[in-house]
Ligand code: HEC
């Protein structure tokens with residue numbers, strides 16, 4: 255009897271200890287929160303969906319996925335394509351006119367089909383609450399839950415024939431077989447089982463870290479450097495109505511993002527055929543020919559310009575605002591000088607405005623290794 259009690263006791267102790275050791279071998283899912291540091295003077299309202307909080311592990315994984323050509327769902331060298339194929343860090347995460355694969359900077363997808371619009375940069379996206387894309391098709395209150403945020407851009411990029419032309423099941427299955435990735439997904443999302451939703455979440459987290467706030471103009475605002483006389487004159491022109499009159503739509507005056515993230519018809523055309531303008535989203539006739547007033551940060555390196563890439567250089571853009579503005583029923587009322595065909599700048603004023611625009615280039619952003627291609631992929 256005594257013997258039996260002793261055996262039972264031993265069994266209980268054994269069960270208890272094994273259950274303890276079992277518990278301690280399961281790594282708890284505890285990702286580390288990633289704090290976005292809000293640069294001086296930047297808005298404090300951030301667009302981070304509640305179901306995708308920023309974590310260090312998520313951002314790390316997102317960076318791998320952003321750069322990994324196997325995002326195409328394929329492994330053949332000729333069919334690799336990732337976000338970074340088009341969104342290049344050295345061009346403020348646009349293609350740039352010097353992209354080796356896309357002459358003139360107008361990209362095309364894996365199938366050779368060109369994208370319907372020119373590119374947008376991936377920069378300071380976390381402050382955009384009004385809509386991503388030239389016409390703002392992805393916005394937080396969209397009744398369509400699959401069209402609300404950067405997470406959804408990832409799915410769209412994966413599927414679009416003019417981008418990756420992929421298949422979300424094939425893509426997630428491929429990453430499932432690449433050594434190292436399942437473990438990274440576990441750290442970031444608590445499961446080794448890869449889902450396309452988590453692929454989108456990770457890439458979106460990385461995208462939200464792409465913050466540019468150290469241009470010459472920022473340094474000037476912090477009192478660290480002086481602007482030249484020409485740059486200061488250009489800033490004056492940018493922010494005055496009887497000068498260049500740019501600030502209503504592109505910020506710059508108490509708005510360090512250099513975009514309002516809003517949509518305007520800035521007077522380039524009189525006839526509107528594009529089925530992907532702002533009208534396509536709102537159905538409001540006043541939105542014919544309206545597009546996002548894209549940020550002017552790093553604009554120097556992100557040509558060609560406008561949603562259709564019609565201008566190759568910033569000089570051409572300034573000439574347009576100076577004398578090329580056309581009236582139409584839906585032109586933005588903020589194009590105050592349309593009756594004169596534009597703001598009519600002198601050659602000196604154009605040169606000053608251009609030198610000011612050059613102060614918005616942020617080289618640190620475009621070379622920061624944290625945003626660059628990882629040295630090695632998880633399986634290397
Ligand atoms: C084939 C080239 C190409 C690839 C690959 C690509 N993009 Fe883009 N991206 C574009 C173009 C073109 C636009 C402008 C789209 C529009 O609004 O018409 C864009 C726009 C965006 C925007 C909107 C930016 C803004 O300010 O509104 C985001 C975000 C974005 N892409 C993220 C991604 C992500 C993430 C990936 C990878 C999953 C990706 N893109 C892959 C070409 C590409």
Ligand code: HEC
Pocket residue numbers: 492498499500501502503504517518519520522544545546547548549550553556558559560561562568571572575586588589597
């Ligand atoms: C009424 C609002 C408005 C005003 C005023 C305005 N812009 Fe724009 N800007 C826009 C819109 C909208 C776009 C995008 C239009 C498109 O793609 O068709 C744009 C595009 C641009 C682009 C190209 C962006 C890119 O990524 O391709 C540059 C550069 C630019 N504007 C500079 C200026 C300058 C300089 C001024 C002042 C001389 C100015 N803008 C005044 C609304 C405005």
